[in-house]
Amino acid sequence: MMNEEVLKHPMTKDIKDLPDNLNGDWRNKLMRWETLLMVFVAIAFFTNTQISPYFLDPWSLSDATFNFTEKAIIALPMALLIIARDIDLSVASTIALASVAMGFANTMGAGPIELALIGMAVGTVAGFINGWIITRFDIPAIVVTIGTMSLYRGIAYIVLGDDVYRSYPSDFAFFGQGYVWGVLSFEFLLFLCLAVVFGILLHKTTFGRRVYAIGNNPTAALFSGINVKRHRLFLFTLVGLFAGIAAVLLTSRIGSTRPSIAMGWELEVITMVVLGGVNILGGAGSIVGVFIAVFLMGLVTFGMGLMNVPGIVMSIFTGCLLILVIGTPIIWRRFLNARKMRSNSGE
Amino acid sequence: MKNTSLLGKMISHREWLLGAIIVLMLMGVGYIAPFFVTPGNLAEAFDDTSILIMLACAQMLVILTRCIDLSVASNIALTGMCVALFNVAYPDTPALVTLILSIGIGIVLGAFNGILVWLVGIPSIVVTLGTMSVYRGFVFLISGGEWVNAHEMTPQFLALPRATFLDLTVLSWIAIAVTLALFVFTRFTKTGLSIFAVGGNPKAAVYSGINVGKYQFITFCISGAVAGMCGYLWVSRYAVAYVEVAVAFELQVVAACVIGGISIAGGIGTIWGAALGAIFLGLIKNALPVIGISPFWQLAISGLVIVLAVIINSRSEKCGGRRILREAHQ
Numbered sequence: 283m284m285n286e287e288v289l290k291h292p293m294t295k296d297i298k299d300l301p302d303n304l305n306g307d308w309r310n311k312l313m314r315w316e317t318l319l320m321v322f323v324a325i326a327f328f329t330n331t332q333i334s335p336y337f338l339d340p341w342s343l344s345d346a347t348f349n350f351t352e353k354a355i356i357a358l359p360m361a362l363l364i365i366a367r368d369i370d371l372s373v374a375s376t377i378a379l380a381s382v383a384m385g386f387a388n389t390m391g392a393g394p395i396e397l398a399l400i401g402m403a404v405g406t407v408a409g410f411i412n413g414w415i416i417t418r419f420d421i422p423a424i425v426v427t428i429g430t431m432s433l434y435r436g437i438a439y440i441v442l443g444d445d446v447y448r449s450y451p452s453d454f455a456f457f458g459q460g461y462v463w464g465v466l467s468f469e470f471l472l473f474l475c476l477a478v479v480f481g482i483l484l485h486k487t488t489f490g491r492r493v494y495a496i497g498n499n500p501t502a503a504l505f506s507g508i509n510v511k512r513h514r515l516f517l518f519t520l521v522g523l524f525a526g527i528a529a530v531l532l533t534s535r536i537g538s539t540r541p542s543i544a545m546g547w548e549l550e551v552i553t554m555v556v557l558g559g560v561n562i563l564g565g566a567g568s569i570v571g572v573f574i575a576v577f578l579m580g581l582v583t584f585g586m587g588l589m590n591v592p593g594i595v596m597s598i599f600t601g602c603l604l605i606l607v608i609g610t611p612i613i614w615r616r617f618l619n620a621r622k623m624r625s626n627s628g629e
Numbered sequence: 630m631k632n633t634s635l636l637g638k639m640i641s642h643r644e645w646l647l648g649a650i651i652v653l654m655l656m657g658v659g660y661i662a663p664f665f666v667t668p669g670n671l672a673e674a675f676d677d678t679s680i681l682i683m684l685a686c687a688q689m690l691v692i693l694t695r696c697i698d699l700s701v702a703s704n705i706a707l708t709g710m711c712v713a714l715f716n717v718a719y720p721d722t723p724a725l726v727t728l729i730l731s732i733g734i735g736i737v738l739g740a741f742n743g744i745l746v747w748l749v750g751i752p753s754i755v756v757t758l759g760t761m762s763v764y765r766g767f768v769f770l771i772s773g774g775e776w777v778n779a780h781e782m783t784p785q786f787l788a789l790p791r792a793t794f795l796d797l798t799v800l801s802w803i804a805i806a807v808t809l810a811l812f813v814f815t816r817f818t819k820t821g822l823s824i825f826a827v828g829g830n831p832k833a834a835v836y837s838g839i840n841v842g843k844y845q846f847i848t849f850c851i852s853g854a855v856a857g858m859c860g861y862l863w864v865s866r867y868a869v870a871y872v873e874v875a876v877a878f879e880l881q882v883v884a885a886c887v888i889g890g891i892s893i894a895g896g897i898g899t900i901w902g903a904a905l906g907a908i909f910l911g912l913i914k915n916a917l918p919v920i921g922i923s924p925f926w927q928l929a930i931s932g933l934v935i936v937l938a939v940i941i942n943s944r945s946e947k948c949g950g951r952r953i954l955r956e957a958h959q
Contacts, residue, residue, distance in 0.1 A: 369754075415936060419943045424697070424754065425893045428883055429935030436929025443925050549758055562755055592774070594872060598766030605759040609749045 315559035319574040326581040334588045344465040348535065349587075350554075350580035351469040352528040353547055357554040358480040359520045361572045364555055365484075366496045366517055367564030371427040372412060373525045374547035375434035380404040380529035382438040385447025385539040394454040401533070402526040408434055409522015413515040423518075431548070438541040447539040458535025469531050481569040493517070497564035553604045554579055562608060579603075643890030643942075647905040651912060658916045665919050672797055678911025679804035680859045680866075682904050684878075685885035686811045687855035689903040690848040692886055693828040694841075695895030696753035698849060700742060701856040702878035703764035708734045708860030710768045713777040713870035716786045724789040728861055735857010736850050738764060743849030747842035753849075761879070768872045779868035790866045800862055807855065812900040824848060828895030884931050885910050888938040909934075 330337045337343070356373050363370055383404040384397045392400065408430070416426050460468040484490035495503040496510050504510050533539055558575035560567030579600075586596050659666035684701055691698045712731045716722065722730075738760070745756045779787065790800035797805075815821040826834045827844045834841055864870040889906025891898030913934075914927055 415940065419940050421939050421943045422893050425883075425887055425939045426936060428880060429887070429932050429939060431932070432880060432884070432928050433932025433936060436926070436932045439925040439928055440923075443923065549762065552758070556755070562752055592769065594766050594769040594774075596766075597762035598770070601759040601761065601763035601766065605745065605751065605756060605763075608751050608755050609745065612750050 316568065316571045316574055319558070319571060319578055323574060323578050323581060326578060326585060330581060330585040330588065333585055337584075337588065340465045344467060344470070346580060346584040347467065347470045349583060350576060351467075351473050352532045352535075352544075353551050353554060354576040354580075355473050355476060355531070356521070356524050356528050356547075356551045357558075357572055357576060358476055358569065359517065359524045360551055361555045361558065361560050361567055361569060362480070362484060362490075362493050363517045363521050364552075364560050364562060365564060365567045366493045366514060367500065368416070368423040368514060368517065369427065369552070369562075370409070370412060370518060370521045371424065371548045371552075372408070372431040372434055373521060373528075373551060374544045375431045375438070376405050376408040376522055376525035377529040377532060377544040377547065378438040378541055379408055379434040380526045381533045381539040381543050382441050382447070382541065384529070384533055385450075386441065388447065388450055388454075394451055394456070397450070397454055398457060398530045401530040402523060405526020405529060406519055406523040409525065410515070410519045412522065413518025416518065417511040417515050435541065438543075442539070442541045444541075448537065450534070450537055454534050455537065456534070458531045458533070469535070472527075472531075477569065477573050481573075484569050489513075494565060497561075497566075499565075550579075550600065553600055556604060557607050644899060644901045644905055647889065647902065647909060651905065651909055654909075654912055654916065658912075658920055662919045665916065668796070672801070674911060674915040675804075675908075676798045676801050677915060678908055679798075679800045680863055681878075681881060681885060681911055682804045682907040683807045683855050683859055684852075684882045685889065685903040685907040686808050686900050687852040688882045689886050689889070689891050689898050689900065690811070690815070690824055691753075691845075691852050692883075692891050692893060693824050693895055693898055694845045694848050695828050695831065696746060696845050696848065697757065697883065697893070698739075698742065698852045699754065699757040699879045699883075700738070700760040700764055701852060701882055702875040703761045703768070704735055704738045704853060704856035705860040705863055705878065706768045706872065706874040706876075707738065707764045707771075708857040709864035709874055710772050710777070710870045710872075712861045713782065713786075713864050714771065716783055717777060717781050720783045722786075724785045727786060728789065728858065731857045731861035732854050733857070735853045735855070735860060737853070738857065739849045739851070739853015740846070742853065743846035746849065747846040750842075753845070765872070768874075772870070772872065774872060777864075777870040782865070782868065787865055787868055790862045800866060803858075803862070808900060808904050811851075815900055820844070820847065825896055828897075830896070881910060881931065882907075884935045887935050887942070890938075890942060892942060893939075906938075 360370065360373070380401040384392075384401045387397055387400045412423075412427055412430055415421065415430075416423050456468060458469060462468050462471050484493065492503065492508050492513060495506065495508060496513055500510050529544075532544060536543075554575050555567075555572055556562055557579065558567065558572030560572065582599070583596055586599070655666055664670060688698055688701065708731050711734050712727050715730065716727060742753070742756050742760055745751050746753045790798060790803075792799045794802060815824065823834070823839050824844050824847070826837065826839055827841050831841050863875060867874075885906035886898070886903050887893065887906070888909055889898065889902030889904070891902055891906075910931055913930055917924055917927055917930075
């Protein structure tokens, strides 16, 4: 079932011509969404080298990763959540709440490890609350997370107002600014490890299979013995935890907390996931795709930054990209169907 | 299955419940700060809420068809900036022409959303999340990041929403007119009833000869038109146009709808519900400073109210609502 959805992607051939696993013909492998993304990454990379002679410097490449690593870390569990037909718009607000909690704990004299644990715990609780309301009362995730989006950031504003938390302990800076080996930052290494974990989780475990099953047909998933509600609750909690982790990294990197921290990130995270080939209606997508999409967005925004394009103009690009990425396959599929029907009627 | 208990009736008739809560809140705030409930102050608070009321009523139509329009706030900013720059370039234009121009620009922006939803078939949340940042970015492009300030706008451009008639501002009268017009539209026209049918049961709507996508397109055009008009009214009322006008206002609009009992799953809701939801949020906004609570609480309170409202909705939707085409239950 899940492969069917994946293979329905416009870049592949008709479903009947394909074996029912992905390790088939090399041509099919070549025609996948991920391959197309790789081509775009290559183009973006090449363009960037032409724009600026400083681009290929290892340190500048390493610096470039900081701009998207925290978002990319949330994109991993978000991909699972969207594959399971849900969505979480409150991630950016969760970051704000967790960051404010850390700032508050810091004024109470918590150490770096405690701060990180508090940030992750607050994120987890926020995600759990989302999941609990959604599954307990059977409400669409989008409304509940629009509500908690205001609620969580609202709490951050109540605590902090227009004030700011600064003076985090110097050891705390390691999470967001530290380097593990040469130019390899702690943040980026964490992202790479988590990407591998999520790739295995989604593609090689029963849990991953169940996520696809829930996304393709929740009712059928329920009848085949999957505790759908518990899986959804777990996914929301997971997204919350990762928003907490992102909050730790971001707070540590910029060294201060304002209630407006990470404003608008939910859109960018969702764009990354959707760009990676995850179907916004659920049931299809891969971690490899999301992984490549993260780099594509990172490279393009870095390239535009090199050209001094202001951030708000980049948002035009992000918005168009989101619509194009989802719209093009739909039009392409319709085009293919129309052609097939024409050739069928010709026979 | 009818819920016959008094509480059940109250909950299923959301408008009455919400109206009662608003009256109670008014009495409570009036007890603490009597000047708040004087007619003049209430008219001012209504004026402040007018834009939200109009947008919520238009958003309701979109939500009825199982869609959502998150681009309204960016539409306001873009249309507002367009008419402000137009006013700077052609200062002699009468305010009424500017108003019509803003509606026109708004319809174009709304129709763009609608076409992507109808003809391309992209989920509305994706389309409007995308156009939300695209339209906002365009505000920056056309203005170059500059502000258009009050002294650059002509007096007649600024006067329209502020002029008073029977103790209410023109802005308030426009809000009342739009609300009434949309009420008549949803209640007594074929198109309005079809919109309910589309959201109530899209499959049955198709079999009854209703083009689902077309009605979704129409609601996006209406939402765009109202947002465009509000763009001019907003810029004129606050006498300034800049890139961040109405940032995140779309959330308040959706919140007003959710509080007003409009089901995000489509097909259930009334114009009165949306308008009362907006008034409720406006009341909180205007009453908080009066009773001595920091405005920083506003965001969290509206978030909490949204969450509570959807929980209550999830109960009451099971016992009815205005449905043209019912879903078959086995």
